[in-house]
Amino acid sequence: MSKDKLVTIVLATVMVFSTAMPAMNVDAATIKVASKTSQKNNQKALYTAAKKMMKQNRDGVSSKAKIFSKAAYPTTGAASGYSDFLLGLKKQGYKFTTAQKKLVKKNLIVSSKSDPAVLANAIIGLQAMGVNPKAYQAGGTKKKVNLVTTLYKKSLTKQTVNVQSQALIALSSNKTFKRPSKAKFSKTSLSNHIAQSQQLNHGWAYNNTVASVDSDTTAVAVNALTMGKSQCKLVKAATKNGRGYLKKAVYKSGAFGYSYNGKNFANANSTAEAIVGLATNKTAFSLINHTAIKRGQQATPLKAMNAYVTAKGTVSGAMDSVLASGQVSLANSAYHHGKYTNKLIYTFK
Numbered sequence: 001m002s003k004d005k006l007v008t009i010v011l012a013t014v015m016v017f018s019t020a021m022p023a024m025n026v027d028a029a030t031i032k033v034a035s036k037t038s039q040k041n042n043q044k045a046l047y048t049a050a051k052k053m054m055k056q057n058r059d060g061v062s063s064k065a066k067i068f069s070k071a072a073y074p075t076t077g078a079a080s081g082y083s084d085f086l087l088g089l090k091k092q093g094y095k096f097t098t099a100q101k102k103l104v105k106k107n108l109i110v111s112s113k114s115d116p117a118v119l120a121n122a123i124i125g126l127q128a129m130g131v132n133p134k135a136y137q138a139g140g141t142k143k144k145v146n147l148v149t150t151l152y153k154k155s156l157t158k159q160t161v162n163v164q165s166q167a168l169i170a171l172s173s174n175k176t177f178k179r180p181s182k183a184k185f186s187k188t189s190l191s192n193h194i195a196q197s198q199q200l201n202h203g204w205a206y207n208n209t210v211a212s213v214d215s216d217t218t219a220v221a222v223n224a225l226t227m228g229k230s231q232c233k234l235v236k237a238a239t240k241n242g243r244g245y246l247k248k249a250v251y252k253s254g255a256f257g258y259s260y261n262g263k264n265f266a267n268a269n270s271t272a273e274a275i276v277g278l279a280t281n282k283t284a285f286s287l288i289n290h291t292a293i294k295r296g297q298q299a300t301p302l303k304a305m306n307a308y309v310t311a312k313g314t315v316s317g318a319m320d321s322v323l324a325s326g327q328v329s330l331a332n333s334a335y336h337h338g339k340y341t342n343k344l345i346y347t348f349k
Helices: 005-010 036-056 082-091 098-107 116-129 147-152 161-172 187-196 215-228 233-249 268-278 301-306 321-338
Strands: 256-260 263-267
Touching: 036 082, 036 301, 036 321, 082 116, 082 321, 098 116, 116 147, 116 161, 147 161, 161 187, 161 215, 187 215, 187 233, 215 233, 215 256, 215 268, 233 268, 256 268, 263 268, 268 301, 268 321, 301 321
Parallel strands: none
Antiparallel strands: 256 263
16 A cells, blocks of 8 residues: 555546446456466566565666665655555565564654554555554664554544545554544544545545546545445445446456546556455455456456566556555455455455
8 A cells, every 4th residue: 555546656647537338247258367377477476576676675677766765755764655565575475584674664754743644554564564563663763653543643534535545444454453542533433434535426536526536546445445344334335336436447458547638548556456446345356357347348357457567577557666566466465366355455463
């Protein structure tokens, strides 16, 4: 997860949702799927590249650009998408060394003064490395900070739905995370707030306007609401309708993306986000790599996404290699080789 992934993917362009044809299931035999062999090869390539990136603390594209650096990233101390990148490694069985944990803690800029998005990312990223975010001690300091309590005491009312969703995911990622006294919100109230931001076409937008609804923001919201486990009818309906939006938003290629000036721009990041969103429900799970969503669809989302993965383990067309590596890796992990599980990808305990 990264702060406002939408902004990263479109580079601050205004995203305009293009209405797609109603979802229609067709025979699975008419659609290209990602074979078990291709899945294995793609994951191996991604994992090999990610391990090298982590070992060298390099973004995999530039020999000078670092993933963790206070100098390069004075606000966060880490590249955008670092939390998904770390979690993607963990899901592949990677064991972080003591030196790597020290590297992250030395550079990561997070404290009681950090904004909600920074806190949410840190809570996920640190857990991926086996570091307790409830007693986080930054490198070179003696004071421990409970990032979970700190996030609970932040006001999220004026934050974008992306940040609200990221916060809900982070706080729902571990059953040991408890709501403190004097918290500004609860997971239930935050879930309700996100549900109320859903637009008339059943999607969500970074700026809460129907014209800007996109699959990225919608998928993150669906994942957050599912993890929040609210029993409120409004939230349940919003979650179901959000998955319905994703079904309508798929392109004929099987990929997801954004629309701008009447043109569709498919990309690996959006497709990965959509896959994670579809993986939140057993019925929708079958649409990831088994059943076509609409008539004329050429490939499944998993097949379409993995087509962006190169033999070197990089993600073709990605504007942020760290973010893309993490998101695509997590989407593959969310598919679990075709075996549905109700333990979602951002759940630790």
